[in-house]
Amino acid sequence: MKNITKFLMAFLCLGMIFASCNKDNIDYDELNRQQIEAARKEKARRDSLLRIQAPQLEQYAKTKWGSDAKYSDSTGIWYKVELAPSTETPYAYTGTIGYYGPAANAWSATFNFKGELMNGTVFDKNTDGVPKVYDDIRNAIKVYNTAWVQAFIPTIINIQGQDVRFEGLLPKGLQKGDKISFISPSYYTFDQTEYTAGSEKVTVPKNTPVVYTIDLKAVGAVK
Template sequence: MKNITKFLMGLLCLGMIFTSCSKDDTDYNAIEEKMRQELIRQYKTKKQQAQAIKDYAATKFTNPKFSSDSTGIWYEVISEGTGDPFDYTTSIPKISVNYKGELIDGTVFAATKEGTPANYSNLVYTYRESTQGQYLGGCWYFAFVPESVNNNGTDQKVYGLLPKGLKKGSKIRLITPSVWGFDNRAYKIGDGPSIPADSPLVYTIEVVNMEKATSN
């Protein structure tokens, strides 16, 4: 269970908050206030973008589904997949995927080449910025993990889009508020076009393979 907890903390400890979390002389009241203000900011952003995201899903998705007010993500399952659900109570997965990332206007800012899936040694690296430019947004977390994981006999909600999460062969399309993408900063992946700040993102993700990561 400690692995999924570490993964969740990567989403909760943001920016300066994350830095503070690693210090022994932490002012926890200050951290709590920063997190509160961050959650308020995220809520306002999701609310501002909600209608545009809903309209996109209604017109572009065949069978759109709304995840929750907590995420603000709309999605559709293109293929259920044939693999077994991944056990997040023991590990974070190593993944191989075909994907395409778009803006609402249809601009493709990143995509795998046909027959050449992207490989990540740990799902964490899809939302943790790296020297390889692998940052793709926190929405990948919600796409992959299940709705909840069992912790010592108790189901702990982790806000995944699907009851059992993605598995080998799964294919999903989603549109996410900018807070789970690149948030309030402009961004650029490789040679792709610039992504404006506060941009909702559209991802199509096909899971080629999932297996236990060698490190978490």
């Protein structure tokens, strides 16, 4: 997995800083060692999960989607995409340079979606005929985790005149009228948490890969 340590360090640093911000006499060398060790352990955990799950994900994608199945080597995500035939101007995803480096800005989105277990059991979806509306996509990501970020954002976002490479699955990012189905390693979805809050009252066990389909109706700036 490319650059995984950098992303893990950024995430872990936040927790460490918030936990320590009210303490005096902080040993920053020790804090740095703790962060590095935590990132090492997290990478080892994810690598172990990926070795187990990668063959399952590949088999599912190739069986379900056949020759339409595509693979992202940098994320381990398999996906199938149906691009909109429209030629209208695509939404331009944006980003900023923050303390921990480049980051994609949030966006709003309206879509139909479905979440399934690998056996086809639906555990979550929007109400039939009523697309889900997120004025800020971060509210969806809090629930469904970072696989949704990768499904939406472009592979490259121009930030302050510089092309910055992200782990987005599609060159232009998900656009109005596009439909994407994807299955990812479990650490990009519910990871070590059992999910029970779906619309279908189906439990998703922890460390379980799931399949999402997003049919995008609109995308734009945060409202």
